[in-house]
Amino acid sequence: MRAAVEISRAGLNCAVVSKVHPVRSHSVAAQGGINAALKETDSWENHMMDTVKGSDYLGDQDAIEVLTREAPADIMELEGMGAIFSRDDRGKIAQRPFGGAGYPRTCYLADRTGHGLIHVMYEQLMKYGVYLYDEWSVVEIVTGGNSVRGIIALELTTGKLHRLRSKAVIVATGGYGRLFNTTTNALSSTGDGMSLALRQGAPLMDMEFVQFHPTTLKRTGILMTEGARGEGGYLINSSGERFMKRYAPKTLELASRDVISRAEQTEIDGGRGVDGCVLLDLRHLGADRINERLPQIRELSINFAGVDPVAEPIPVKPGVHYSMGGIATDIDGKTPVEGLFAAGECACISVHGANRLGGNSLLETIVFGRRAGVAATGFSLENKLLDFPDGALPGASGEIARILNRTRGEPVYPILKEARDAMERHCWVFRGREGLTAGLKKIRELRERYKKVCVTDRSDSFNTELLTVIEAGYMLELSEVMLISALNREESRGSHFRADFPERNDKDWLRHALVYRKDGGYDIKYRDVKIVRFKPEQRKY
Numbered sequence: 001m002r003a004a005v006e007i008s009r010a011g012l013n014c015a016v017v018s019k020v021h022p023v024r025s026h027s028v029a030a031q032g033g034i035n036a037a038l039k040e041t042d043s044w045e046n047h048m049m050d051t052v053k054g055s056d057y058l059g060d061q062d063a064i065e066v067l068t069r070e071a072p073a074d075i076m077e078l079e080g081m082g083a084i085f086s087r088d089d090r091g092k093i094a095q096r097p098f099g100g101a102g103y104p105r106t107c108y109l110a111d112r113t114g115h116g117l118i119h120v121m122y123e124q125l126m127k128y129g130v131y132l133y134d135e136w137s138v139v140e141i142v143t144g145g146n147s148v149r150g151i152i153a154l155e156l157t158t159g160k161l162h163r164l165r166s167k168a169v170i171v172a173t174g175g176y177g178r179l180f181n182t183t184t185n186a187l188s189s190t191g192d193g194m195s196l197a198l199r200q201g202a203p204l205m206d207m208e209f210v211q212f213h214p215t216t217l218k219r220t221g222i223l224m225t226e227g228a229r230g231e232g233g234y235l236i237n238s239s240g241e242r243f244m245k246r247y248a249p250k251t252l253e254l255a256s257r258d259v260i261s262r263a264e265q266t267e268i269d270g271g272r273g274v275d276g277c278v279l280l281d282l283r284h285l286g287a288d289r290i291n292e293r294l295p296q297i298r299e300l301s302i303n304f305a306g307v308d309p310v311a312e313p314i315p316v317k318p319g320v321h322y323s324m325g326g327i328a329t330d331i332d333g334k335t336p337v338e339g340l341f342a343a344g345e346c347a348c349i350s351v352h353g354a355n356r357l358g359g360n361s362l363l364e365t366i367v368f369g370r371r372a373g374v375a376a377t378g379f380s381l382e383n384k385l386l387d388f389p390d391g392a393l394p395g396a397s398g399e400i401a402r403i404l405n406r407t408r409g410e411p412v413y414p415i416l417k418e419a420r421d422a423m424e425r426h427c428w429v430f431r432g433r434e435g436l437t438a439g440l441k442k443i444r445e446l447r448e449r450y451k452k453v454c455v456t457d458r459s460d461s462f463n464t465e466l467l468t469v470i471e472a473g474y475m476l477e478l479s480e481v482m483l484i485s486a487l488n489r490e491e492s493r494g495s496h497f498r499a500d501f502p503e504r505n506d507k508d509w510l511r512h513a514l515v516y517r518k519d520g521g522y523d524i525k526y527r528d529v530k531i532v533r534f535k536p537e538q539r540k541y
């Protein structure tokens with residue numbers, strides 16, 4: 001949406017195609033806030049240093065510099081557009097502490113930051129007259145040679161396939177949390193754009209790095225924002241001990257997410273958990289502060305766990321939260337495919353490296369959404385509209401007809417369940433060669449079974465079973481890519497912890513791994529990390 005605003009401001013025609021209504025995009029669920037060094041006592045250099053350290057030195061420092069330098073102006077622009085940020089005592093934009101940050105620099109709208117910002121962006125789409133194709137699911141990015149020609153999308157209300165011809169395409173399809181059972185991500189976070197871009201020759205980078213958030217609610221995996229710890233919440237184990245003092249003595253509950261998730265999993269595996277969880281204690285904050293700063297957390301906890309945080313600690317555990325890996329781009333969102341850009345969670349620029357800091361992702365969508373919009377505008381002004389290959393639409397409709405017409409085969413749901421179970425068992429907080437190899441074997445078997453999947457619903461309108469089949473194709477592919485990448489990286493860095501290679505190894509692994517599709521399989525190439533200001537050091541919290 002941020003990219004679309006930029007393109008429309010330049011006077012070009014632009015369409016946003018989304019498989020859910022834009023304000024139901026997953027960003028609406030973002031709770032805790034968005035980072036920027038706004039105060040005189042803070043600086044973008046500090047923000048940059050925290051982000052580089054948080055990334056376990058895998059983040060590209062040129063990109064992180066852009067993110068942190070441009071953040072303050074983007075926040076002020078959002079405010080100008082109508083974002084109602086919470087205020088401090090002086091009436092300035094309030095900022096709360098967040099994990100891995102050396103300064104309270106997370107701006108927020110109570111604990112509903114994403115909700116507020118996404119409506120502001122949607123208003124901007126209305127203002128600039130951007131064309132909207134809601135509930136249209138893209139099933140193919142169309143290229144010819146190495147150039148983008150447009151997309152093919154399935155209109156979910158009618159079941160019709162449409163071609164949209166364009167000079168440029170920006171993929172902004174979010175993350176792939178739904179590869180796992182326990183996730184904070186929406187049902188729509190199935191990684192579509194990453195798989196679609198990979199099929200057209202764009203590489204996926206650093207796919208082994210998936211963020212586990214330390215405070216997801218028991219059973220449902222609903223997020224309990226880091227803002228809850230930012231406001232002073234503690235983590236305790238079954239004996240009431242604030243166990244983080246043994247893992248991150250300086251920063252305790254505000255260490256980075258990978259560090260806290262591993263600490264929690266160690267407590268749980270060591271028998272010091274409570275029913276497979278640890279406890280997030282907010283009681284000492286008092287009802288007034290909880291109601292003012294964390295109203296949604298209280299509501300979610302009461303409704304989904306039957307626990308009122310004013311009176312009882314909340315049962316939480318690590319859950320899949322964010323996709324650090326994604327479509328490899330430069331700092332303007334460009335991919336190696338001419339006219340194909342990517343921004344937001346589906347992209348890997350890489351500003352988060354091996355571990356994202358909370359509050360940097362909403363920021364990434366705004367800063368790099370804007371920049372991708374500028375770059376796509378420039379590209380469109382310089383290039384002609386190219387032909388749409390004749391065979392593309394019949395090819396896509398043939399593929400869908402094959403699924404709908406298949407009469408013998410198995411349903412998709414058990415395949416997805418087995419895939420998610422395998423990912424959760426073998427590609428979790430702690431990983432090792434044996435488990436990853438078993439996971440890969442399982443996913444490859446499931447991909448074979450998937451080829452014969454069949455549906456019971458053959459209707460045209462809102463055929464969610466068909467949509468699930470299509471999405472499962474993306475998810476199975478991304479699961480395989482993630483397992484290959486995790487097996488390949490024989491070191492521990494950020495969120496990727498190999499129990500058989502427990503140390504970080506800068507000599508061999510201070511580099512990005514890029515996966516390409518090749519001859520029906522996958523090929524891995526490497527790229528150096530861009531180190532501009534901060535030399536890699538041991539990461540301690």
Ligand SMILES: Cc1cc2nc3c(=O)[nH]c(=O)nc-3n(C[C@H](O)[C@H](O)[C@H](O)COP(=O)(O)OP(=O)(O)OC[C@H]3O[C@@H](n4cnc5c(N)ncnc54)[C@H](O)[C@@H]3O)c2cc1C
Binds near residue numbers: 035185186192321343
């Ligand atoms: C519960 C939760 C809380 C979070 N809180 C914070 C926070 O406080 N601060 C922070 O910085 N980050 C936070 N994050 C992370 C952050 O919210 C996300 O990384 C970010 O919002 C992703 O935005 P996006 O625009 O890239 O993708 P999304 O908001 O996921 O949007 C993706 C869009 O792509 C569309 N789409 C996907 N596939 C297709 C397809 N095939 N065809 C057509 N359209 C498609 C979807 O319909 C949707 O519109 C949080 C994440 C979660 C899960």
